[in-house]
Amino acid sequence: MIQDLTDRDTDAGVRIRTAAVLLFARQGYAATSIRDLGKAVNMTNAGIYHHVTSKEALLADLMRVAQRGLIDATERMLAPYRRPADRLSLLIGSLTAVHARSPMTTRVMDGELRSLTPGSAARDEIIGLRDAYEAHWKDALADGVAEGAFRVADERLTRLALMSMCTGTSEWYRPDGRSSLEQVCAEFVAIGLAAVRAPAVASLATADLSLLPDYPWEPLDDRDDDPRPDEARR
Structure with a gap:
């Protein structure tokens, strides 16, 4: 799982997909723009479009x-x-x-x-x-x-x-x-x-x-930030 979406040593395509999954899951596809994806990975809109043809094509591929x-x-x-x-x-x-x-x-x-x-x-x-x-x-x-x-x-x-x-x-x-x-x-x-x-x-x-698929773009689990006491967690 990627910890830093702006780390240019990590494959750009994977970073973009990680950011897309993170944003689509948190705020929804419709509320996420190409600009949002670019900001998350520190790339311009043109840089994003170098790797994906459109936001919808990115969603479909995922x-x-x-x-x-x-x-x-x-x-x-x-x-x-x-x-x-x-x-x-x-x-x-x-x-x-x-x-x-x-x-x-x-x-x-x-x-x-x-x-x-x-x-x-x-x-x-x-x-x-x-x-x-x-x-x-x-x-x-x-x-x-x-x-x-x-x-x-x-x-x-x-x-x-x-x-x-x-x-x-x-x-x-x-x-x-x-x-x-x-x-x-x-x-x-x-x-x-x-x-x-x-x-x-x-x-x-x-x-x-061990046979289950591993998705390299799966974001780090932000549920670790859950402030509830342990007994309130599932």
Whole structure:
């Protein structure tokens, strides 16, 4: 993670992307200008445009790379498994961990689709990537219901509820909090399997966090500045 966005010894493209994620996550894409990005990295507007063609193209690229990284990691983890409970466990654990480890990148990935121009090729591509990822959740739940391993009244609502639980870690998880990331993932898996009324199994697949994507532009976690006492933190 970059500590100094103005350090010219660090790749300019990475610095610009770090600044973009930081600003898009904190104040929103619409409220961030090219001038804001230039100020953050100590570059002129022309200097920014030397590395990116437009602010929207920069957003689309960040979302594209982040989404593809999540899909690739997910598919590598799921490949050896067929049992729905294993697949759901891996999906819950990996989505939770990605959002906890890269909170600002995932906030942008999850929240700024609305900022891409409707009907544009970039927006259609990001929607396609999002749908390809969510298909793994749909398939795991549908297979579990079809096999009698899961009892779910509404598969869509269940999927949305479980995914929202996982993505919420980008808002509250802290590396120095009371629970380790592994503990949070394990607890969320238990909650998820209980939600689909899955029977207890002797052993369950566990997400390999080393396979998860690393985003080189993820900003330093500013939640370390949280002034609340430790017992008030998650």
